[in-house]
Amino acid sequence: MVGGDAAGGFSTLVRMSRLAAAIRMNREAHVENHGVLLTERLRLQPMHRGDLDALHALVVQPGVRRYLFDERILSREETDRMLAASTRQHVASGIGLWGIRTHGSARLVGFVCLWPFAHEYAPGEADAAPQNELGFALDADFHERGYATEACRALIAYARERLGWDRIRASTDLCNNAATRVLWRLRFAETLIVRGRVGPLRLFELVF
Numbered sequence: 557m558v559g560g561d562a563a564g565g566f567s568t569l570v571r572m573s574r575l576a577a578a579i580r581m582n583r584e585a586h587v588e589n590h591g592v593l594l595t596e597r598l599r600l601q602p603m604h605r606g607d608l609d610a611l612h613a614l615v616v617q618p619g620v621r622r623y624l625f626d627e628r629i630l631s632r633e634e635t636d637r638m639l640a641a642s643t644r645q646h647v648a649s650g651i652g653l654w655g656i657r658t659h660g661s662a663r664l665v666g667f668v669c670l671w672p673f674a675h676e677y678a679p680g681e682a683d684a685a686p687q688n689e690l691g692f693a694l695d696a697d698f699h700e701r702g703y704a705t706e707a708c709r710a711l712i713a714y715a716r717e718r719l720g721w722d723r724i725r726a727s728t729d730l731c732n733n734a735a736t737r738v739l740w741r742l743r744f745a746e747t748l749i750v751r752g753r754v755g756p757l758r759l760f761e762l763v764f
């Protein structure tokens with residue numbers, strides 16, 4: 557009986573200290589995981605200055621610069637400014653660039669972003685204010701595995717649930733079939749074709 561009480565007291569103590577440890581871990585996890593989104597295969601983390609080399613290597617890849625930067629090869633300084641802008645936006649409004657990595661690997665697979673892209677939003681509309689859109693790009697070594705679709709899905713859920721958006725926009729060059737297939741898979745609807753800087757742009761929208 558006494559032994560039973562003692563054992564009961566001990567196991568209660570063990571349970572309580574486990575609970576305290578779990579609460580502590582959760583608090584730390586919350587702090588550590590701030591802005592980090594996890595999917596079955598991927599870890600999306602807000603990008604920071606330490607990502608400069610990896611991001612720069614990605615944005616100058618021919619397939620990426622063709623569709624995201626109108627063929628322009630960004631300088632390291634421009635990539636650095638993009639990262640600084642991302643950090644500012646993450647702090648101010650929870651949007652920016654997220655680096656994509658597979659679980660357990662440090663190699664950058666690509667990025668997804670919620671980003672104020674500037675282009676025409678209606679035919680003939682000049683100097684429209686930039687609107688936040690979903691954007692994405694993968695290192696060519698990681699195409700055709702569903703990573704872009706999986707990462708975008710997580711970011712869309714974040715925009716809906718954490719930012720409270722009621723819709724999300726995206727756009728691609730008319731000839732960008734791979735990006736268009738990603739957006740179709742995510743159930744975006746095509747809304748309009750407008751004039752882009754180097755050719756027609758397809759505008760898309762997903763209403764929640």
Ligand SMILES: CC(C)(COP(=O)(O)OP(=O)(O)OC[C@H]1O[C@@H](n2cnc3c(N)ncnc32)[C@H](O)[C@@H]1OP(=O)(O)O)[C@@H](O)C(=O)NCCC(=O)NCCS
Nearest residue numbers: 619620623692693694699700701702703704705734735737
């Ligand atoms: C746009 C881009 C990210 C698309 O890459 P992607 O590899 O085709 O897209 P995903 O990672 O979602 O992979 C989907 C493909 O993998 C295949 N796949 C293989 N395994 C899969 C899995 N487990 N789950 C889902 N799809 C899988 C799919 O069939 C699909 O191929 P399909 O489109 O021919 O049917 C890539 O082409 C890119 O980085 N382009 C340059 C930048 C760019 O254009 N960005 C868009 C500007 S808005």
